[in-house]
Amino acid sequence: MRRPGRGQRWARWVLAAALSAAVVVGVTAVERSVTVQIRWNVLPYQTLRVEWGSGDPSSISYVVRGASALDRERGYIEDENALRLDVISNIPWKVQVRAAAPTAEGILLRQRGGEYARLTAEPHVLAHGRNGSYEIAVDYRIPVDGATGEAAVESIEIVCTIMPD
Amino acid sequence: MTPRSRGRRHSRRVVRWAFAAFLLGWLRIAAAGVGVSVAEFYVALEPGGRNEVSFSIYNDEPGSLLVEVSVVDWENTADGVTYLRSPGTLPRSCADWIRISPDLLVLDPNVEGDVTIGLRPPPSARGTYWAAVVVEIAAPAGAVRVRRQFVVKVYATVGRTTPAAAVSSVGLNGWNPIRVTVVLENPGDVLLRSVTGVATVEDRRGEVLMEIPIPAFHVLPGERVERTVRGPWPLRTPGIYLIRAVFDFGVEALVAGQIAVRIDPLDLAPVGGAVGLPADRNGDGFYEDVNGDGRGDRADVEHFRAHLWDPVIQRNARAFDFDNDGRITLSDVEALERRVSGSGE
Numbered sequence: 001m002r003r004p005g006r007g008q009r010w011a012r013w014v015l016a017a018a019l020s021a022a023v024v025v026g027v028t029a030v031e032r033s034v035t036v037q038i039r040w041n042v043l044p045y046q047t048l049r050v051e052w053g054s055g056d057p058s059s060i061s062y063v064v065r066g067a068s069a070l071d072r073e074r075g076y077i078e079d080e081n082a083l084r085l086d087v088i089s090n091i092p093w094k095v096q097v098r099a100a101a102p103t104a105e106g107i108l109l110r111q112r113g114g115e116y117a118r119l120t121a122e123p124h125v126l127a128h129g130r131n132g133s134y135e136i137a138v139d140y141r142i143p144v145d146g147a148t149g150e151a152a153v154e155s156i157e158i159v160c161t162i163m164p165d
Numbered sequence: 166m167t168p169r170s171r172g173r174r175h176s177r178r179v180v181r182w183a184f185a186a187f188l189l190g191w192l193r194i195a196a197a198g199v200g201v202s203v204a205e206f207y208v209a210l211e212p213g214g215r216n217e218v219s220f221s222i223y224n225d226e227p228g229s230l231l232v233e234v235s236v237v238d239w240e241n242t243a244d245g246v247t248y249l250r251s252p253g254t255l256p257r258s259c260a261d262w263i264r265i266s267p268d269l270l271v272l273d274p275n276v277e278g279d280v281t282i283g284l285r286p287p288p289s290a291r292g293t294y295w296a297a298v299v300v301e302i303a304a305p306a307g308a309v310r311v312r313r314q315f316v317v318k319v320y321a322t323v324g325r326t327t328p329a330a331a332v333s334s335v336g337l338n339g340w341n342p343i344r345v346t347v348v349l350e351n352p353g354d355v356l357l358r359s360v361t362g363v364a365t366v367e368d369r370r371g372e373v374l375m376e377i378p379i380p381a382f383h384v385l386p387g388e389r390v391e392r393t394v395r396g397p398w399p400l401r402t403p404g405i406y407l408i409r410a411v412f413d414f415g416v417e418a419l420v421a422g423q424i425a426v427r428i429d430p431l432d433l434a435p436v437g438g439a440v441g442l443p444a445d446r447n448g449d450g451f452y453e454d455v456n457g458d459g460r461g462d463r464a465d466v467e468h469f470r471a472h473l474w475d476p477v478i479q480r481n482a483r484a485f486d487f488d489n490d491g492r493i494t495l496s497d498v499e500a501l502e503r504r505v506s507g508s509g510e
Binding site for chain 2: 043044045046047048049050063064083086088089091093094096100123124125128130154155156157158159160161162163164165
């Protein structure tokens with residue numbers, strides 16, 4: 001058998017060294033491939049925007065419209081999409097509403113598509129959801145005063161509270 | 166406090182503020198409005214120690230806002246309503262050891278204000294205590310006004326405590342689709358945070374028929390929380406089933422409860438002198454054709470209403486539980502009415 005030449009021996013050494021290096025690097029890589037535990041807290045944030053049906057973002061108060069003949073007949077003024085709430089939250093949330101003072105007798109509120117609930121000084125859940133961005137349309141009914149034929153309530157203050165659910 | 170712990174605390178604060186700044190920036194792009202950068206705080210304290218956390222209120226609306234900040238107690242009712250109470254009036258309130266600064270802010274448009282919450286528990290405090298910081302935006306003048314409030318909940322856990330949990334009941338309260346109600350209680354003194362669970366339904370051979378995830382929830386010390394989850398389909402085949410609820414409440418051990426339920430074969434007969442047997446005309450498991458005349462219509466609603474307490478109806482409840490609450494009541498008549506008029510589910 002012919003002995004390998006000096007160049008071939010050198011090539012073998014280089015190949016062996018390269019393989020050894022690859023194995024060593026591989027082993028090191030395996031050793032370095034450890035599970036790293038990273039802990040962080042995702043901050044739960046919430047934002048609430050209130051907009052009246054007019055779409056005017058600068059106006060967050062509202063004037064009750066005059067009663068129509070239909071309103072007088074049925075005994076209430078109904079305003080659908082009167083109020084819009086935009087909620088953004090990265091955790092489950094809820095919005096509760098209540099009357100700031102007991103002057104809101106007979107006023108009903110509902111999330112569009114839901115059932116009307118009486119607005120009283122006791123809070124009730126108007127809407128809730130999981131994390132995400134939501135647009136909530138709110139309808140209301142205000143009773144018509146039989147004597148004057150106009151809205152029975154002149155002034156209302158609604159407290160709208162958003163919180164983690 | 167050592168320089169090293171001060172450094173750690175400082176770097177934590179930097180990371181936290183960087184993240185909050187990122188969120189605030191993102192929120193500004195996402196929507197204008199008023200917001201709080203943190204809606205819930207979980208604060209760990211040593212007995213007799215102190216801690217401080219902070220959050221931002223931002224105003225991306227066109228006008229200036231007057232913002233009042235105060236501390237309250239809060240409690241939940243079984244129907245999910247949260248009541249705000251005077252500070253320091255409820256058991257395990259931490260309102261008395263919270264100091265906020267400032268308590269009044271004027272926020273111009275596109276400006277944010279910071280609120281700092283300082284907590285200093287008494288040396289005897291152990292376990293989780295809670296309260297809330299209310300951020301209230303004054304309502305503008307007008308006939309109909311909206312006053313906005315944000316409730317930032319604060320949970321303060323003092324000392325090293327061991328969480329405890331127990332499943333106090335598992336029940337089947339709907340057949341089509343299956344509805345399982347579970348009650349988890351917290352007999353310990355530490356908040357069970359983000360408890361997750363799963364309800365599994367097995368047949369008598371131990372084959373898992375369905376797994377229903379239970380979304381995460383918190384259980385305050387001493388509180389019982391009821392959760393109802395819906396499975397994907399009904400249990401129609403008569404037999405014995407095992408329903409098990411398993412919860413992960415953040416320790417090495419899990420906690421579970423189970424119940425065996427028997428689904429009997431239907432034992433139908435004509436209801437109230439009707440001509441035929443009640444029938445399920447569309448194969449959905451509900452017997453809308455109560456009077457057995459071959460149609461599901463208004464006459465079935467009236468027949469059902471008239472014979473709601475008939476033994477045939479009551480002993481075959483799963484065929485007539487149209488509102489799927491596990492009981493036969495007048496609300497099932499209303500649910501049937503919606504079905505036959507085409508507005509039901």
